[in-house]
Amino acid sequence: xxxxxxxxxxxxxxxxxxxxxxxxxxxxxxxxxxxxxxxxxxxxxxxxxxxxxxxxxxxxxxxxxxxxxxxxxxxxxxxxxxxxxxxxxxxxxxxxxxxxxxxxxxxxxxxxx
Amino acid sequence: xxxxxxxxxxxxxxxxxxxxxxxxxxxxxxxxxxxxxxxxxxxxxxxxxxxxxxxxxxxxxxxxxxxxxxxxxxxxxxxxxxxxxxxxxxxxxxxxxxxxxxxxxxxxxxxx
Numbered sequence: 272x273x274x275x276x277x278x279x280x281x282x283x284x285x286x287x288x289x290x291x292x293x294x295x296x297x298x299x300x301x302x303x304x305x306x307x308x309x310x311x312x313x314x315x316x317x318x319x320x321x322x323x324x325x326x327x328x329x330x331x332x333x334x335x336x337x338x339x340x341x342x343x344x345x346x347x348x349x350x351x352x353x354x355x356x357x358x359x360x361x362x363x364x365x366x367x368x369x370x371x372x373x374x375x376x377x378x379x380x381x382x383x384x
Numbered sequence: 385x386x387x388x389x390x391x392x393x394x395x396x397x398x399x400x401x402x403x404x405x406x407x408x409x410x411x412x413x414x415x416x417x418x419x420x421x422x423x424x425x426x427x428x429x430x431x432x433x434x435x436x437x438x439x440x441x442x443x444x445x446x447x448x449x450x451x452x453x454x455x456x457x458x459x460x461x462x463x464x465x466x467x468x469x470x471x472x473x474x475x476x477x478x479x480x481x482x483x484x485x486x487x488x489x490x491x492x493x494x495x496x
Contacts (some may be wrong), residue, residue: 314428314484373482373484375428
């Protein structure tokens, strides 16, 4: 049973560029959440997708946007990259809207130079 | 003040010792409590998931929740060098769906 998979593993971008990160949820899961983890800190909630709609959003600017596809996979897009966007981006999947166990992928490490 | 506070460590213990980790929180609405283990440059791995107050045991791991004190703990018995990692506590409010609020993590080093 494949767990949560994310791609790419590492990415280097230049300030001002745009980036797209991808996530495939664990088999049987239909809800995807994205988190940003800066070095030495805990993950911060960006947003959650369920039934192809953004259901919740954390304190992140509109430069951060996402999408969920009919097969439950998801993308995170970040526009106009800043140096401060450098972080590990984590995708977590779970089942349904009610609180359940959330499983994380290995993350995408984004470096903005 | 952060909603969830966690001592960053590092916490260094000899192999075989009991590792004691804890988090405090300010929002009494938190109902679900989790502990994750994160190895360097990897994603968090779910260790324990508990609802409301009480204890839960799973192998060498014991999680405790004291909602009256807004305090949760994780104990690791017979610690091994492979337990060396960062341990993250996380919490959620039922009405907030699957949004997790994390502590900053405690780095643990188990020395052989």
